[in-house]
Amino acid sequence: MMDSITQKAGIIAAAAFGVVLVSSAGYSSVSAQGLPEGFKKGDLAPEPSAEMIEAGKRVYFTKCVWCHGVDGAGDGPGADRLWPRPRNFNQGTFKIRHTASGELPLFDAKKPIPGQNDLFETLTHGLPGSAMPSWEGILSEEQRLQVLSFVTTQLVKDRKFTDKQSETQTILQLADLKPKPATDESKKRGGELIVEKKCVECHGMEGRGDGNAFNLKDDWGFSIQPANWHKCWNFRGSRQDPYNVANIFRTFSTGVNGTPMPSFADNTTVDERWDIANFVSSLCERDALGNPLPIDPLTDKPKINFVIPSDLVEGEIPADIEHEAWQKAPKRLVAMGGQITHKPRNFVNRIDDIWVRSLYNDKYIVYLLEWDDRTKSVAEGKLPWAPTQVNIDVKEQDPKTGEEGSIAARQNNYTVYNDAIAIETAVKWKELPAPIKPRYLFGTNDQFPVDIVKWEADGSLRAFKGTGWDKDFEERDNYEEAMKLVKSEWKNGRWYVMIQRPVGNKKDQDYDEDTFFEVGQYIPTVFFAWDGHNGDAGRKMAVSAFYYTFMNPPVPQETYIYPVVIAVGVVLLEGWVLTRRANRKKGKTL
Amino acid sequence: MKALMSLGALIGVAGLLLLGGMVFDVVPSTTIRLVEGYMPIQMLLEVACYVIGFTGLSYMMNAMGMAIPRFWQGIGFWVFFLLYLKYRMYPPIPFSVRAMYGTVSLVAVFMWVSASEEDWQKFKQPIMNVLDAQTGGNRLLRYLYLVLLPILIGGFSFNAMMPKSEEPIELRTVHPAPPASTKVHGKTYTLQTSQNPYRVNPEGKYDQEFSNANIVEQGMGRLMKPNANPWDDKNQGYLKYVREGGEIFFQNCHFCHGDNLNGRGLHAFAFNPIPANFTDPGTIAQLQETFIFWRVSKGGIGLPNEGFPWASVMPPWEQHLTVDEIWKVVLFEYWHTGYYPRTWD
Numbered sequence: 001m002m003d004s005i006t007q008k009a010g011i012i013a014a015a016a017f018g019v020v021l022v023s024s025a026g027y028s029s030v031s032a033q034g035l036p037e038g039f040k041k042g043d044l045a046p047e048p049s050a051e052m053i054e055a056g057k058r059v060y061f062t063k064c065v066w067c068h069g070v071d072g073a074g075d076g077p078g079a080d081r082l083w084p085r086p087r088n089f090n091q092g093t094f095k096i097r098h099t100a101s102g103e104l105p106l107f108d109a110k111k112p113i114p115g116q117n118d119l120f121e122t123l124t125h126g127l128p129g130s131a132m133p134s135w136e137g138i139l140s141e142e143q144r145l146q147v148l149s150f151v152t153t154q155l156v157k158d159r160k161f162t163d164k165q166s167e168t169q170t171i172l173q174l175a176d177l178k179p180k181p182a183t184d185e186s187k188k189r190g191g192e193l194i195v196e197k198k199c200v201e202c203h204g205m206e207g208r209g210d211g212n213a214f215n216l217k218d219d220w221g222f223s224i225q226p227a228n229w230h231k232c233w234n235f236r237g238s239r240q241d242p243y244n245v246a247n248i249f250r251t252f253s254t255g256v257n258g259t260p261m262p263s264f265a266d267n268t269t270v271d272e273r274w275d276i277a278n279f280v281s282s283l284c285e286r287d288a289l290g291n292p293l294p295i296d297p298l299t300d301k302p303k304i305n306f307v308i309p310s311d312l313v314e315g316e317i318p319a320d321i322e323h324e325a326w327q328k329a330p331k332r333l334v335a336m337g338g339q340i341t342h343k344p345r346n347f348v349n350r351i352d353d354i355w356v357r358s359l360y361n362d363k364y365i366v367y368l369l370e371w372d373d374r375t376k377s378v379a380e381g382k383l384p385w386a387p388t389q390v391n392i393d394v395k396e397q398d399p400k401t402g403e404e405g406s407i408a409a410r411q412n413n414y415t416v417y418n419d420a421i422a423i424e425t426a427v428k429w430k431e432l433p434a435p436i437k438p439r440y441l442f443g444t445n446d447q448f449p450v451d452i453v454k455w456e457a458d459g460s461l462r463a464f465k466g467t468g469w470d471k472d473f474e475e476r477d478n479y480e481e482a483m484k485l486v487k488s489e490w491k492n493g494r495w496y497v498m499i500q501r502p503v504g505n506k507k508d509q510d511y512d513e514d515t516f517f518e519v520g521q522y523i524p525t526v527f528f529a530w531d532g533h534n535g536d537a538g539r540k541m542a543v544s545a546f547y548y549t550f551m552n553p554p555v556p557q558e559t560y561i562y563p564v565v566i567a568v569g570v571v572l573l574e575g576w577v578l579t580r581r582a583n584r585k586k587g588k589t590l
Numbered sequence: 591m592k593a594l595m596s597l598g599a600l601i602g603v604a605g606l607l608l609l610g611g612m613v614f615d616v617v618p619s620t621t622i623r624l625v626e627g628y629m630p631i632q633m634l635l636e637v638a639c640y641v642i643g644f645t646g647l648s649y650m651m652n653a654m655g656m657a658i659p660r661f662w663q664g665i666g667f668w669v670f671f672l673l674y675l676k677y678r679m680y681p682p683i684p685f686s687v688r689a690m691y692g693t694v695s696l697v698a699v700f701m702w703v704s705a706s707e708e709d710w711q712k713f714k715q716p717i718m719n720v721l722d723a724q725t726g727g728n729r730l731l732r733y734l735y736l737v738l739l740p741i742l743i744g745g746f747s748f749n750a751m752m753p754k755s756e757e758p759i760e761l762r763t764v765h766p767a768p769p770a771s772t773k774v775h776g777k778t779y780t781l782q783t784s785q786n787p788y789r790v791n792p793e794g795k796y797d798q799e800f801s802n803a804n805i806v807e808q809g810m811g812r813l814m815k816p817n818a819n820p821w822d823d824k825n826q827g828y829l830k831y832v833r834e835g836g837e838i839f840f841q842n843c844h845f846c847h848g849d850n851l852n853g854r855g856l857h858a859f860a861f862n863p864i865p866a867n868f869t870d871p872g873t874i875a876q877l878q879e880t881f882i883f884w885r886v887s888k889g890g891i892g893l894p895n896e897g898f899p900w901a902s903v904m905p906p907w908e909q910h911l912t913v914d915e916i917w918k919v920v921l922f923e924y925w926h927t928g929y930y931p932r933t934w935d
Contacts, residue, residue, distance in 0.1 A: 299858065437900045520753060545862035
């Protein structure tokens with residue numbers, strides 16, 4: 001352990017030295033006044049009026065105090081179960097800014113203008129990926145400016161927004177900088193630059209935030225994870241416009257105060273920064289045609305489709321993801337939340353979505369599951385419980401612990417268990433009149449159980465029967481031999497797991513334990529995921545809502561015949577109407 | 591009269607431009623925000639504005655000698671209404687509901703065009719003209735219809751017959767009928783007679799008026815009354831318990847129900863049914879406090895079948911909280927949204 005830390009420290013030191021070398025080699029990115037390219041000196045905003053501050057106090061104690069605390073130290077009643085922890089305002093350290101690294105963010109109580117008022121924009125759009133919501137539509141513009149007046153003057157204690165002696169404002173002129181078109185050339189250069197500028201050391205070789213994931217701490221000593229570039233809707237600074245490269249350009253130019261993310265303004269030109277922003281933005285998940293995923297304005301996350309279509313293939317189902325059949329298979333995003341229904345509740349789920357694809361043939365159905373997990377976790381030694389055990393000794397986070405015992409302080413300090421994933425399907429879904437299903441969490445009871453197929457990172461693939469949230473799983477006879485783990489690989493922050501199981505039929509399958517996958521029917525399906533480095537085991541896991549596996553039936557012949565018959569019928573009808581009209585006009589009726 | 595009508599025409603044109611913008615995605619459909627909870631009445635008002643606008647528009651066109659025939663007016667209005675439902679309404683409504691509204695509005699349009707015999711004649715004249723095909727244009731139209739109709743209808747039926755995997759529509763009862771009583775932590779609570787033991791004045795007596803006077807103000811922001819800060823250490827009674835309830839809420843409930851109790855918490859996006867929005871006048875504002883107590887204590891798993899107990903991730907909070915804590919959370923929810931719980935009388 002010690003060795004690897006010194007090694008990493010060595011790499012960081014070398015990287016820093018490299019940065020110094022490069023910038024001292026006379027890079028043209030620093031302008032004549034010593035300002036980085038794209039920045040200009042600005043003036044400090046005037047102090048907000050006393051009335052604004054007083055009115056803001058009322059807003060603060062209605063809405064904000066619950067997480068940010070009475071003194072703004074980020075220690076409100078909600079803080080200990082949150083990761084990232086609510087911002088401690090006292091130091092005046094704010095992440096998303098247009099100002100140079102280390103400077104206070106832009107805030108002017110009289111100017112709620114995008115690009116000129118960082119704190120106002122943070123309040124308006126929220127900080128996705130954290131518990132901070134968007135306050136637009138909840139607080140009026142005036143109320144947002146009021147509460148910020150209160151926070152910046154009363155709760156920021158170590159610095160002063162109006163002190164000309166100690167504070168400066170070096171402002172990124174984002175509005176004047178024209179984005180560079182995201183051409184292949186620009187993205188290619190960006191892809192080279194992120195290696196050259198050592199971005200990949202933290203953000204990982206594929207940008208999934210898996211590099212150096214354990215050693216990063218913020219200014220308050222809490223673990224912090226590098227952003228996953230493939231989920232731009234979780235970027236704190238995405239401003240409800242995740243596919244906009246300007247947001248990435250800004251974060252890259254100004255750095256993220258209080259975190260290990262530095263500003264790169266001093267050692268990159270504006271042109272290079274656009275290349276990098278274009279490249280990073282191009283990594284964000286897109287649909288099959290390369291268009292941005294549609295974002296649901298109610299959640300600020302990609303829109304969800306609850307049907308997982310499975311396509312028919314003739315013969316063997318391919319094991320290679322690059323195979324044409326898999327490339328053509330529709331991909332569905334399955335949203336994951338923490339299991340917060342029964343103890344131990346999982347308040348911080350580090351897996352928040354899974355990409356699912358499926359194919360089937362006459363005998364088997366295969367699920368291809370891909371999800372981002374910054375850490376490959378395999379438990380050391382034997383786990384202290386049997387694979388069937390659900391009621392195990394894993395504690396949930398206490399509601400009030402103080403900073404040291406908080407969920408944020410415990411990140412990356414858990415005992416490591418196996419990463420795992422499970423597909424749960426209703427067993428007797430046909431006996432239950434729609435929409436009734438067995439309960440999402442391990443089934444209802446013996447009468448309406450669920451079929452659970454669980455893969456763990458130790459390479460095991462097991463099948464269980466679930467009969468209730470508080471019942472340990474039951475083993476299923478012989479079923480495991482019928483299944484096959486086609487693929488399981490962790491690469492650069494992402495798991496690729498391919499699970500094959502029989503579609504079954506009523507005749508030679510145990511219909512009391514196994515799901516019968518029938519073509520053209522909606523088969524209720526739930527997904528569970530465990531992140532071993534999050535201490536996930538038993539019911540401490542991530543869960544999805546009910547989805548449906550739908551095996552697309554081959555198109556029946558009638559589909560081609562009937563429409564033709566109908567069209568011919570319409571022609572006859574037209575003839576009849578016309579003759580009738582003509583006859584009526586001539587004075588004779590039929 | 592003319593001035594009035596030209597004003598109407600102006601509204602009509604502006605409205606059409608706005609809708610056109612939304613159809614072609616130039617104007618986001620959130621331009622004029624539909625206020626949560628008041629959506630139906632707002633929508634009716636808007637449609638009424640449009641009708642006034644169209645009346646004015648039609649009058650002006652008439653006055654300018656460019657009258658639009660009744661036939662096209664009827665069809666135009668119906669098309670407008672369908673587009674309005676599809677592109678203006680937010681959150682979007684499912685196709686089945688739109689089809690229902692579409693049918694109703696079609697009937698309304700028919701009633702309007704057939705209000706008198708003369709109107710009906712005027713309406714069906716263009717149809718008859720095409721059938722008779724006296725002019726060259728009409729003859730062309732007639733041949734077009736002859737060819738296009740079978741192709742279109744055949745195409746539609748082909749589309750309808752192709753196997754599809756659309757999400758099945760499942761209608762869930764959000765507020766199912768409550769039981770007469772509920773047993774929590776070994777004690778039975780009769781829903782009709784139970785009271786929130788923390789809705790008390792500083793003397794410790796149950797006092798609905800006192801608590802109602804100290805909830806947040808209705809209106810933008812729903813801010814606390816200036817002299818009723820739950821974080822004031824001198825508080826006794828109601829406001830003290832509101833703060834305690836708030837602490838429990840922000841340790842347990844906000845993950846789904848959100849920091850502003852609007853059902854948009856951290857995990858909310860992953861779940862279906864989505865968490866309840868307490869700021870919506872259709873949720874806790876409609877219900878008795880004891881109903882909420884029952885729902886919170888028993889959670890999703892305690893719902894009757896029409897409430898989809900299998901899909902709800904709402905915890906049975908009796909597993910996590912004491913009875914006192916549950917009552918305090920309920921108290922906080924009403925304080926923070928500024929609603930009064932419904933009473934039995």
